[in-house]
Amino acid sequence: MTATTASPFSSYPIRLAATAAALGPTVVVAPHPDDESLGCGGLLALLREAGQPVWCVLVSDGTMSHPNSQAFPPAARQALREQELRDALSILGVESTALLTLQLPDSQVPLPDTPAGFAAVQQLQEFLREHQPATLLVPWRRDPHPDHRATSQLVAAALAGLPAAPQRLEYVVWAWERATPAEWPHPEEVVGWQLDIRSVLEQKQRAIAAHRSQLPGSPIQDDPTGFMLAPSMLAHFQAPTEVYLEAPHP
Template identity: 35%
Template sequence: MTRVELPDLGRWAPQRTDAQRWEPPRKLTVVVAPHPDDETLLSGGLIAHQARAGVPVIVLAVTDGEAAYPGDPDGLARQRRREQRQALRALAGEELPVLRLGLPDGRVEDHHSSLVAAIAEHVTVDSLVVAPWRLDHHCDHEAVGRAAHEAAGRCGAALAEGLFWAWHHRQPQEMVSRLRELPLSRREVERRRCALSHHHSQVAGDGASTPVLHSGVLGPFDWPSEYFILSNEGDDPL
């Protein structure tokens, strides 16, 4: 991966300032993670928050992230599955159920129907679905976001869309819906940082390439809140 200069995150200040405080519903939380590490980047604080409140959390791991670097995809997949288990334990303080779908990294969109069905199988009207924003810039993030939106709509479930790559690559005017802010406690922030440290392959790289999660992209992760778009409020916001 080539490291590129990214836009100033300060352009999002008005949206973050205007964000409405949000308390997640205390119902089964189904986190749909495109790759190992996305559960932490998009919603690590929320997972810690729900676990602390005694809310059941399950993770649908869509891919094993085997295409992050060239070389040994099978070995990288094994490493990233292990890293994800460790990160989730750091977030929740216990083992969390993880359903691995095994879709190909970088080609999630080719499996839209089966992904919608897999999400819907684990979701009811009494669930909260957490997934990437449908405009989160990465092809797999956006594909997962679209599938989660369809599945949540089919089941009547609440949907919270998280952001990571969008902070860097989208513009505020592309967001027509008001953000919701989940302020994190000091303990939740610590758990989230600890979880990220377990994703060693992503923060340290493979020794030959720039790490995917180099310091230049982790600015949003240092914010003391997480932000979501709620997509079940009477319209179809992006």
């Protein structure tokens, strides 16, 4: 049995779309441009539909998706992917000004115990103090991508330094395709549920499509080894639900 077919995600109970409004002002932390749309684009659209403020923190610079491109050197790749993120957020109803970019190195997001990681933690703390979100969306702590795991640790370190932490919801990206049983959530550590996003699914799909450099027909044509979201991966994010994991209540 493969990790995908055996994963627990599709068995989680489904909560109504109205659940989103109760989450209040929300910050989504995305390791790369596109994680926000893939993992929680539906929730972001529902939050904005309900009039809740939403902000986004982009952790990495996104430049390693096509590292061998000459037509798009690193600065151009970063600019392209950041603009794609802004376009996706706009589709989801999030204002372009509601974005903090940490510009950490793609594929090498540092941990909190490094100088660069410590500086990122300080930036995160300042951002959270300024906006006072009720909910924080962050990648699943064992999502099988090093940048996603590092992002989770940066966020945990930032929250540990705050007097009152927001509710933390973890979203799933690569665990759908690549997680081993050891990387799946354990019942004692989190409660898993699915959010009904049928009413905004078309919006989510348009936001994913805004990340055109990661899809067939990418404007970056001169790096045949560059990253592309595979159809099997995208299929998980065409579902009418999104998966969230939260700490169990005492």
